[in-house]
Amino acid sequence: MEKITVVDGVAVPLERAQVDTDQIIPAEFLKRVTKTGFDDALFFAWRQDPDFVLNDPAFASGTVLVAGPDFGTGSSREHAVWALRDYGFRAVISPRFGDIFRGNSGKQGLLAAQVTEDAVETMWRLIREKPGIPASVDLVSKTVTVGEFTAPFEIDDYTRWRLLEGLDDIALTLRDESSITRFENARQSWRPLTLPAQ
Amino acid sequence: MAKALGRTLAEKVWDDHVVVRGEDGAPDLLYIDLHLIHEVTSPQAFDGLRMAGRPVRRPDLTIATEDHNTPTLNITKQIADPVSRIQIETLRRNCEEFGVRLHPLGDVEQGIVHVVGPQLGLTMPGITVVCGDSHTSTHGAFGAMAFGIGTSEVEHVLATQTLPLTPFKTMAITVEGELRDGVTAKDIILAVIAKIGTGGGQGYVLEYRGSAIRALSMEGRMTICNMSIEAGARAGMVAPDQTTYDYLKGRPHAPKGADWDAAIAYWNTLPTDEDAVFDAEVFLDANELEPFVTWGTNPGQGVLLSDAIPAPESFDDPNEQASARRALEYMDLAAGTRMKDIRVDAVFMGSCTNSRIEDLRAFASVIKGKKKADGVRVMVVPGSARVRLEAEAEGIDKIVEEFGAEWRFAGCSMCLGMNPDQLAPGERCASTSNRNFEGRQGKGGRTHLVSPLVAAATAVRGTLSGPWDLEGLDGRMPETAVGAGAAAQVGNDLRTQGGTR
Ligand code: SF4
Numbered sequence: 001m002e003k004i005t006v007v008d009g010v011a012v013p014l015e016r017a018q019v020d021t022d023q024i025i026p027a028e029f030l031k032r033v034t035k036t037g038f039d040d041a042l043f044f045a046w047r048q049d050p051d052f053v054l055n056d057p058a059f060a061s062g063t064v065l066v067a068g069p070d071f072g073t074g075s076s077r078e079h080a081v082w083a084l085r086d087y088g089f090r091a092v093i094s095p096r097f098g099d100i101f102r103g104n105s106g107k108q109g110l111l112a113a114q115v116t117e118d119a120v121e122t123m124w125r126l127i128r129e130k131p132g133i134p135a136s137v138d139l140v141s142k143t144v145t146v147g148e149f150t151a152p153f154e155i156d157d158y159t160r161w162r163l164l165e166g167l168d169d170i171a172l173t174l175r176d177e178s179s180i181t182r183f184e185n186a187r188q189s190w191r192p193l194t195l196p197a198q
Numbered sequence: 199m200a201k202a203l204g205r206t207l208a209e210k211v212w213d214d215h216v217v218v219r220g221e222d223g224a225p226d227l228l229y230i231d232l233h234l235i236h237e238v239t240s241p242q243a244f245d246g247l248r249m250a251g252r253p254v255r256r257p258d259l260t261i262a263t264e265d266h267n268t269p270t271l272n273i274t275k276q277i278a279d280p281v282s283r284i285q286i287e288t289l290r291r292n293c294e295e296f297g298v299r300l301h302p303l304g305d306v307e308q309g310i311v312h313v314v315g316p317q318l319g320l321t322m323p324g325i326t327v328v329c330g331d332s333h334t335s336t337h338g339a340f341g342a343m344a345f346g347i348g349t350s351e352v353e354h355v356l357a358t359q360t361l362p363l364t365p366f367k368t369m370a371i372t373v374e375g376e377l378r379d380g381v382t383a384k385d386i387i388l389a390v391i392a393k394i395g396t397g398g399g400q401g402y403v404l405e406y407r408g409s410a411i412r413a414l415s416m417e418g419r420m421t422i423c424n425m426s427i428e429a430g431a432r433a434g435m436v437a438p439d440q441t442t443y444d445y446l447k448g449r450p451h452a453p454k455g456a457d458w459d460a461a462i463a464y465w466n467t468l469p470t471d472e473d474a475v476f477d478a479e480v481f482l483d484a485n486e487l488e489p490f491v492t493w494g495t496n497p498g499q500g501v502l503l504s505d506a507i508p509a510p511e512s513f514d515d516p517n518e519q520a521s522a523r524r525a526l527e528y529m530d531l532a533a534g535t536r537m538k539d540i541r542v543d544a545v546f547m548g549s550c551t552n553s554r555i556e557d558l559r560a561f562a563s564v565i566k567g568k569k570k571a572d573g574v575r576v577m578v579v580p581g582s583a584r585v586r587l588e589a590e591a592e593g594i595d596k597i598v599e600e601f602g603a604e605w606r607f608a609g610c611s612m613c614l615g616m617n618p619d620q621l622a623p624g625e626r627c628a629s630t631s632n633r634n635f636e637g638r639q640g641k642g643g644r645t646h647l648v649s650p651l652v653a654a655a656t657a658v659r660g661t662l663s664g665p666w667d668l669e670g671l672d673g674r675m676p677e678t679a680v681g682a683g684a685a686a687q688v689g690n691d692l693r694t695q696g697g698t699r
Contacts, residue, residue: 016524017517018396018496022635027616031267031281033241033288035349045637068517070397073430073496074635076332077239078348096397099432100332100346107350117517156364157223169350170250173358176218176227180360183217183229184256190453190461192232192320194299195258198450 001109003166004139007090009063011135011146012053013127019067020074021101025083038083054087058131066123066135066146067094072101072112081108091137093144093153095120106159107169113137113144113153122149139164204471206368207437208403211343211468215326217360225362231325231342233355234311235262235298237289238616239330243353244292256359257297261320262289264303265310269618270579270606273303282617296356309582309608312336312550316420317584319449323438323465328355333550333632335426339419340446341438341468343403346427366432367477369402370470373410375484380665382560383418384552384630384649386410386482387425388490388500394480396498399431402478405470406436410484416445417556424551425632428497437469489664491537492634492647494525499634501537503652503664509533528636529644530624537662540646542626544575545603545657546639547650549613549631553581555588557630557650562594564654564665565601571660576603577619579611603657615640628656 029041046052053059065084071094072080081104084092091111105112123146127133135146137153139160144151162169173180205213218227233256240262247254254260267282277283286303293300301307307314312333315321323341328334330352337344351361373386391398404426411419419436426434436442443462446452453461492500493507499522501508510522510533526533531540547553547561558580570576578598580586586608589595595605612619613631615638621627623642630653631638634645646662655663 017521020496020633020635022614022633022638026637026641027266027614028641030238030616031279031285033245033285035242035245045641070400070430073396074332074427074633076330076346076348078242078330078350081348096400098430099400100348104348104350107348158220158225158362158364169362170252170354170357173227173354173360173362176360177358179217179227180229180358184359187229188460188464190457190464191325192322192451193258194232194261194320194451197299 001166001168004109004111004163006136006138006140007063007111008134008136009090010059010061010132011064011066011123011127012059012062013124014053014065014067015124017068018070018073021072021077021080021098022074024072024080025077030077030079035082036086038079039086042083042087056131061088063088063090064135064137065089065092066120066127067092068120069095069117071097073098076100078104078108081105081110085110093120093123093137106162109163111137111139111155111163113155115144115151115153119144119151204474206470206474206476207341207405207435207468208343208366208368208433211324211326212365214324215343220362225364227360228326228363230328230355230359230361231259232315232320232327233260234315234327234329234334235260235352236266236311236329236331237264237285238266239349240292240352241285241288242349243330243356244296246353247296247356252357254296254298254356257299259359260356261299262293263301263308263311263314264289266610266614267616268303268609270609270611273607306583306587309585310550310553310610312424313554313581313585316340316416317449317582319446319452322446322452322461323442324468328361332427333424335432335434336420336424336550338423338426338433338435339416340442341435341465343433343435345432366403367401369399369404369431369478369480370476371404371406371480371482372408373406373482373484374408375410376413377410377484377487380651381487381489382649382651383414383421385487385490386484387422388492388497388647389482389487390480391425391429391497392490392500393482394429396428396496397430399426399429402431404429404431404434405476406434411436412439415556416441417554420554421551425497428632438465489649489652491652491662493529493531493537494522495528495634495636496521496525497632497634497647499525500647503537503662506536507531507533538667540626540662541660542574542628542646542656542662544577544621544625544627545653546577546612546627546629546631547653548577548579548581548611550581551632552630552650553579553585555585558585558589558594559592561650561654562597564651564668565603565658566597568601568658570602570657574657574660576601576657577606577612578603579606580608582608601657612639614638615643628653628662
């Protein structure tokens with residue numbers, strides 16, 4: 001995974017709360033067996049509306065999505081993260097994330113930065129006043145900046161460390177392989193086995 | 199999750215699965231007892247393994263089935279949609295290559311992944327269960343710690359049989375009292391979600407407790423745990439008890455002999471200690487509950503069936519007001535409309551929330567001997583091939599067909615707009631599933647979440663209705679369609695049939 005320290009670019013306001021992953025990417029696009037090629041699928045239903053924010057040329061090259069509370073709730077589909085990333089987003093800002101979505105983001109190098117509701121409101125206002133206003137999300141100082149406005153954000157220390165170092169989760173876990181084997185050797189015999197089929 | 203005082207059910211299960219305790223804010227490394235796989239969230243994970251040259255560490259703790267993307271008609275024919283077909287074929291190839299047991303379309307153990315695990319007896323108390331699907335919380339009904347994961351985590355579990363996880367906080371949801379006739383587990387959970395909101399459970403494991411939960415069957419408990427994710431919680435649990443043990447005993451993969459005794463001895467230690475402290479607590483009075491239905495586009499936007507749609511201005515939070523306004527626009531509904539005046543085009547009886555045998559029995563008990571309302575399309579989709587057989591042995595398929603409804607093969611079906619079963623744009627559906635998001639059941643489709651009893655009564659009348667709205671029922675729940683004794687016997691016979699690899 002690539003190391004991330006700062007994400008900057010154009011901030012896109014998604015002035016909606018409770019954006020579930022079915023909205024981020026509808027189920028019809030989950031039939032694919034690849035991890036890429038989902039950029040057109042992002043917010044597919046909403047993009048049919050010409051007034052939807054992603055159809056505004058001012059935000060065509062957006063990299064930082066600023067959304068309302070409870071972003072990424074619902075279905076566990078990691079496709080939501082792949083679609084955001086494919087489209088060009090590198091960071092999402094929200095006052096509250098769905099737990100699974102936040103986890104998925106961390107695994108895929110999409111920065112999920114949690115800020116206060118007031119901070120989101122302020123960012124929305126600034127972006128409305130000046131569409132295309134530059135934004136940056138700094139993982140080192142844990143701050144988001146939109147224009148002149150700066151707010152701190154929350155991200156768990158472990159995810160932050162992994163993103164800063166660009167570390168692969170599975171390789172990290174396999175460092176503990178001997179502990180896993182020891183645990184397995186002590187596993188009680190009543191615990192389920194799928195094989196052989198009974 | 200370690201605390202000085204007693205521990206909760208969730209903390210006990212967690213503690214017993216810690217392989218490496220995280221230090222300095224690092225997550226714990228948790229061992230996974232059971233990994234369920236389906237076609238939609240696994241192909242990229244298997245690809246990852248292949249690219250890194252890694253095997254599946256424990257194929258014997260892994261099991262796959264096909265559910266999301268499968269048709270529920272003509273299942274012996276080739277899948278018509280080429281993209282769907284490739285996804286199913288990819289799963290079959292991956293399972294073959296990595297030695298994972300698969301129950302494909304047409305197999306007697308095929309079905310919705312969250313119906314299959316429990317019916318095989320693989321889901322049991324005190325274990326950890328994961329699946330690349332957010333409704334994995336269903337399995338918590340057994341006192342297991344079960345939660346949905348993303349595809350990267352699927353790959354992680356395939357490769358290591360563990361997951362690095364930060365401990366959850368714990369929330370007790372206590373439901374005391376006795377449910378009235380016609381009020382079900384589904385109504386409890388819809389009321390819980392309306393109460394704490396779709397984000398209320400974020401970061402928590404919910405433990406459902408209290409006399410109303412204890413009185414529920416395993417099916418009812420699964421319905422409740424299933425929708426924990428709709429309250430934002432990754433997992434929901436119910437402490438194991440005799441109901442749990444009775445359900446499990448004799449199932450193909452349930453422990454046998456001395457293992458069974460050892461398991462029971464351990465499971466009896468799992469319920470939350472009396473001096474344990476939850477991080478949050480919520481109370482609900484079961485006596486006061488009525489059937490609950492949703493009016494909006496998230497599962498928290500619900501009211502009593504006897505109520506009317508609330509005005510967006512009645513919400514304190516401006517974000518919620520805006521969501522309500524958007525929802526009403528999408529749903530083409532006006533504030534103040536009585537729920538019972540809402541006419542539907544379709545009724546969907548199915549999904550991992552409500553497609554087990556008890557759900558089908560409840561649905562059948564209401565529609566028996568009746569005809570569906572004109573112009574309403576009614577689909578009944580068993581959760582698994584085995585549930586379908588069990589229902590057919592009880593004559594439920596006949597009741598469904600005489601009613602004028604469609605009796606389908608097992609799968610996720612119209613719960614999500616992915617397979618051929620979808621709503622047309624603008625169509626309105628009373629659905630026993632779990633998500634009423636925009637477009638969830640098909641682009642432009644409108645969903646009202648309901649219990650099986652409400653779905654059945656709605657199918658009879660064509661407008662959102664409860665069973666006591668039907669003539670001749672005298673305000674009371676009708677008798678069940680068939681004797682429970684006969685049903686239990688059929689269940690046992692079916693359990694002795696083997697599955698395929
Ligand atoms: S029935 Fe619906 S909610 Fe359940 S696993 Fe299938 S798609 Fe997901």
